Amino acid sequence: MGDVAMTAPVLNALVKQHPELRIIMLTKEPLTPIFEGIPNLQVFIADVNGRHKGLKGLWKLHKELMEYPISAVADLHNVLRSNILKRYFRLAKVPFAQINKGRREKRALTSAKNKEFKPLKSTLQRYCEVFDSLGYPLQLPTVKPLEQKALSQQTLGLIGKDNRQKWIGIAPFAAFPGKTYPYKLMEEVIKGLDNTNKYKIFLFGGEEDRSSMIKTANKSRNVVNMAGVVDLSQELELISHLDLMISMDSANAHLSAMYGIPTITLWGVTHPYAGFYPFGQDPDYALTSDRSRYPLIPTSIYGKKVPKGYEHVMETILPEQVLNKVYSVLS
Incomplete structure (x- = not known):
């Protein structure tokens, strides 16, 4: 959830700096509230334990996503499922950019021997670089916090x-x-x-x-x-x-x-x-x-x-x- 939460201010800045963009955010259903209020963004639910499970399920997910006029894919996760989706999108000749997680540097940072103890690039900067590689430059200093949400009557009733x-x-x-x-x-x-x-x-x-x-x-x-x-x-x-x-x-x-x-x-x-x-x-x-x-x-x-x-x-x-x-x- 933390990784997903870090994408929210970046996506908010992206659509404000590039208002021509429309974002389809692929995520799991419980995490959808994180993206509420971000303009030009709609959530698409990945049902990874149901209809999108396994290779056939991911192919089905790809076909469902291709019903949208997708011009590029930004993979902010870079895991097994997204790497499989990458192959499917490349077959369809859709540009696909992935986050560089810096796995080698992180291994050196956490190593018990010959540890390289130094600050690594932030995950938020890595997110920005994905969009930059797709032709949508986004500078980290321009990323701002999300706006405060209104407190519902139900929440107010709970907090006293x-x-x-x-x-x-x-x-x-x-x-x-x-x-x-x-x-x-x-x-x-x-x-x-x-x-x-x-x-x-x-x-x-x-x-x-x-x-x-x-x-x-x-x-x-x-x-x-x-x-x-x-x-x-x-x-x-x-x-x-x-x-x-x-x-x-x-x-x-x-x-x-x-x-x-x-x-x-x-x-x-x-x-x-x-x-x-x-x-x-x-x-x-x-x-x-x-x-x-x-x-x-x-x-x-x-x-x-x-x-x-x-x-x-x-x-x-x-x-x-x-x-x-x-x-x-x-x-």
Whole structure:
């Protein structure tokens, strides 16, 4: 989801700088709310577990897409399915440009031996380069955040009375343990913010995270659990109105960043140098684990690989550091 969220401000800038373009965004159905409000863009659902499954399904998908007057294809994913589609479109002589993910540089960055620890090109810059290669130049500095969404009555009914507190979102979980801040430490952060009575705190996460966050909300004065309560469309409404987001190196960081919300990120065995730093964020908003104690960081791009002895790297980020960063940003 994070990769998809990073495409949204780029596509928004693309259609505004090239208003003659019409975009058909091929994505999975749950992700369609990310693209709501982008002009000249319609979503086409890839049913990869149904009618578009397998080689025959991808051929069917290609034929369905060819019913549109497609003049070029921009592959912002570069995975097995899109590489198969590339062959089909090239048979139809449709220009096809793919993102260069920089896999070799990323292997060097995450290598345990002869590590090349240096910042890599951002994923957003790589997206821009795909469109540039198709003849639609797009400069990254011209990419701007999406506009704030209106809060629906349903969402307003869920979040309760606005008592002029600043709104902070916290997404305390991630897909892999290697980049998830210990929840006991995050509870200290939440308690510290809650005790000031200055902030309304919204907890975001998946259905599997809900029970932990309900317990936290129940013992707090200003904390509201949103996990399993709202759908993605409502979540985006709320996120676009936050004063601040605290997130792991995960999707919620990119969802808030695409609306220009100040986003503090906590990094474990991954690192901002890999090119997945949230769009438009001050580099100072990243809190990284201690590389002097754990020099192999980053050990992987997505946080899957956790070497022996690196299971607790995020404990080097103290709750006091997170709180001080919040106070600094919101001041």
